[in-house]
Amino acid sequence: MSQIKLISRASRVLSGAAVRSELSEAVSVQSQPRHTTIRTMASTQNKTLTLETLNPNIKKLEYAVRGPLVARAGEIEKELEKGAQKPFxxxxxxxxxxxxAMGQQPITFIRQVLACVVQPELIKTDQFPADVxxxxxAILDACGGSSVGSYTMSHGIELIRRHVAEYxxxxDGHGARWQDIVLTGGASNGIKxxxxxxxxxxxxxxxxxLIPIPQYPLYSASLAEYGLAQVGYYLDEDANWALDVAELERAYSEGSRHHAVRAIVVINPGNPTGQVLTRANIEGIIKFAHKHSLFVFADEVYQDNVYDKDSKFFSFKKVMTEMGAPYNTVELASFMSISKGYMGECGLRGGWMELCNLDPDVQANLYKAISAMLCPTTLGQTAVDCVAxxxxxxEPSYELWLKEKTAVLQSLDKRAKMIVDxxxxxxxxxxNVVQGAMYAFPSIHLPPKAIEAAKAANxxxxVFYAFKLLEETxxxxxPGSGFGQRPGTYHFRxxxxxxxxxxxxxxxxxxxxxxxxxxEYA
Structure with missing residues (x-):
């Protein structure tokens, strides 16, 4: 096996034992004479990095959606491939x-544009529609050397940023400055x-x-990584996961005893809870943020995913603008992604953020920091352009695009109802009703004997319930504990x-x- 392949395998992002197993395999298959020396050296000298000297924030970091349960699922898949007998x-x-990954087909228009920017010769053929x-x-003309293999500006290709502002x-029915748009490697990069x-x-x-509980673990993981304090506010499950301003005040007051609470995260439509905030709810949040001078993180990556006929997506930017002074001065960053919606292009890593009301010097420093990461992928940026x-x-591609988009969203609507029912x-x-997004977060009553068995299993x-479900089915x-939940309640996403x-x-x-x-546990 070549050195390049070994390095590639050893550097894959895996968790826990999987990392150790992958690295061990990489070492063991290499030529014996040369690497015996390396192993001997490693065993006789002190490690620069140990668990004692590792950044403590990294040790605290947890990311439930790719945690131990998912690692075990991967192991089970390999066991099945090797012929292991399971009840499934x-x-x-x-x-x-x-x-x-779950079988949704790509949107043709997006993939055709991607094909043409990767292989420009296709533009000269009659294989694709004229608008594609x-x-x-246009995207190639905006790239250095007319190639998506070139770096772009750190904030993204100007042409695409302009198209996002137009979107x-x-x-919203209100103006947007393209200079305030930053293209990102998925919404996650912009949030971080x-x-x-x-x-x-x-x-x-x-x-x-301030982050919602339940929350998307990107937030708790990133806060831990950066040494920021997590101040949780509970969503109201009995009111279909609505956000109560009185609960925000409680969380802010308690959090302020020990920390300078400076920002609030709102996920709308909700992950993992699937709710869609009403306009009145958003207005209350903006007033709360203005009162306490909070920076608002508006995670709006599921804005296309609204299924409930009585619900409607309102962007924080739109509501804030229409509220007028003094609320239209709240500092706001809103986030969008190509990974969700009707597109589902997770692996292309494309997204954007819009910055509103930031101090110009702060925004300049943010752009400076972003420049150190060079640029988001040009293919991700291309997909962003197709969405914006x-x-x-x-146009020639319109009918098929609309048909595919509608089919995806109608199918998700149907599946949301199937799960809830x-x-x-x-x-x-x-x-609760899944009003939007891509998840259900049901509450489950666990019998006392099951809780006792969980304690015995440490x-x-x-988590006990989820592991049993995985191993048997x-x-x-x-597990809901990976997202946060009220004490004494149990959920899963x-x-x-x-x-x-x-x-x-x-x-x-x-x-x-x-x-x-x-x-069994009755």
């Missing part, structure tokens, strides 16, 4: 919002870039950030992404497992 034939990964070729050529103007701005003491206190500037009526029919389950009760979900036939199979298996589990 495959692992169903309902743990992460990866649409294409025009979009691809926001169409969406902005969180880093808060890494400082204010008034002798470390900075804290989709085909319009009269099934869980609410199961003993001990309660599941596991949290919802091959279904991988994420499942995606609605398995295609309808597989989802029905998963739900049937889930029901049978839960009946068996309930009987």
């Amino acid at each position: 034939k495959r692992v169903i990964k309902a743990n992460i919002g990866d649409a294409h 070729k025009q979009r691809a050529q 926001i103007e169409r969406r 870039n902005c969180l880093q701005l808060l890494c400082n003491q204010v008034g002798g206190k470390d900075s804290g950030v 500037r989709p085909p319009v009526a009269g 099934t869980f609410n029919s199961m003993e001990g389950f309660s599941c 596991q949290l009760p919802d 091959g279904i991988c979900v994420v 499942t995606t609605i992404l398995p295609q309808p036939q597989l989802l029905q199979e998963m739900l049937d298996i889930f029901q049978a497992f839960h009946q068996k589990f309930t009987k």
Whole structure:
């Protein structure tokens, strides 16, 4: 095996034992004489990095959607490949919002534009519609050397930033400055870039950030990584995960005792909870943020994913603008991604953030910090352009684009209802309506004997349940404790992404497992 392949394998992002196993395998298959010396040296000299000298923030960091349960799911998949006998034939990964991995087909228009920018000779053929070729050529013209293999500006290609600003103007009915748009490697990179701005003491206190509970673990993991304090505010499960301003005040007051609370994160539509905030709710949050001079992180990556007929997506930018003075001066960063919505292009790593009302010097320093990372991927930026500037009526690609987009969203709507109806029919389950996003977060009542068994196994009760589910059925979900939940309650997050036939199979298996589990621990 070549050195390059070994280095590539050893550097894959794996967790825990998987990393040690991969590195061990990489070393063991290399030529014996040369690497015996390396192993001997490693065993006789002190390591520069040990668990004692490792950055303590990295040790605190946890990311539930790719945690131990998911690692075990990967092991089970390999066991099945080797012929292991299990009571199931495959692992169903309902743990992460990866649409294409669960069978969603790419949007043709996006992939055709990508094909043309990667292989420009295709633009000269008659294989693709005229609007596809025009979009691809415009992007290539904006790239150095007319190649997507070149670096771009750190904030992204200006042409695409302008198209994103135009998208926001169409969406909100208000102006947007392209200079305030930053293209990112998925929304996550933009969120982390902005969180880093808060890494400082204010008034002798470390900075804290208000985040929803339940929350998307990117936030708790990033706060731990940067040494920022997590100040949780609870969403109201009984009111379909609504956000209560009185609860925000409680969390802010308690958090301010020990930390300088400087920002609030709002996820709308919600992950993992699937709610869509009302306009009145958003207005209340903006007033709260203005009152306490908080920087607002508006995570709006699921803005296309609204299923409930009585719900509607309103961007924080739109509501804030229409509220007028003094609320239209709140510092705001809003985030969008190509990984969700109807696109599901997770692996391309494309997204954007819009910055509103930042101090110009702060924004300049943020752009400086972003420049150190060179630029987001040009293919991700290309997909962003396709989302921000989709085909319009009269263009050759419009009819197919609209058909595919509509089919994806209607299917997700159907699957959201399937999941909610099934869980609410199961003993001990309660599941709120999935108004939007891609997940359900049902509450589950666990019998006392199951809780005792979990303690004996040195596991949290919802983790115990999820591991039993995985080992006995091959279904991988994420325990609610990985997202945060009110003490004494138990949940798990499942995606609605398995295609309808597989989802029905998963739900049937889930029901049978839960009946068996309930009987076993009754």
